[in-house]
Amino acid sequence: MADSIGTVNNQSSTQPNGHNSHSNTTESLWRGTDYGKWFVADSCTSLSSSIQGFAMPLIAQTVTGSPAQATLLDSIMTMISSVLRLPGGVVQDKYDRKKLMIAFGLIGFVLFGICAALGWAGLLITRC
Numbered sequence: 001m002a003d004s005i006g007t008v009n010n011q012s013s014t015q016p017n018g019h020n021s022h023s024n025t026t027e028s029l030w031r032g033t034d035y036g037k038w039f040v041a042d043s044c045t046s047l048s049s050s051i052q053g054f055a056m057p058l059i060a061q062t063v064t065g066s067p068a069q070a071t072l073l074d075s076i077m078t079m080i081s082s083v084l085r086l087p088g089g090v091v092q093d094k095y096d097r098k099k100l101m102i103a104f105g106l107i108g109f110v111l112f113g114i115c116a117a118l119g120w121a122g123l124l125i126t127r128c
Helices: 035-064 067-094 097-120
Strands: 007-010 025-028
Touching: 035 067, 035 097, 067 097
Parallel strands: none
Antiparallel strands: 007 025
């Protein structure tokens, strides 16, 4: 049973007659489980996906100056993502999923961070 965020109340222990009794020991989700790794991986993945879905078309429009080209880029990214899902599933089944999630999220975060830094520095704007 969850007592508060990040803790689990372990209430069962076996008595000599085989029945369970209740105790009030509390274990942290952060220790002894993979919750911390999952939380980091899922957070990085969500952040990366959000940036990709919202900011990339805006960045593309800023770079090209054309909403049509930004939409075309978004369509191309969607098609590439759809095509790569099958091989991505094979890789996911072959290798450790937790490590892949962390790598995917961190790579996406770093790449979009680089794009943001370049945009902030004024290096993404095209001059006609």
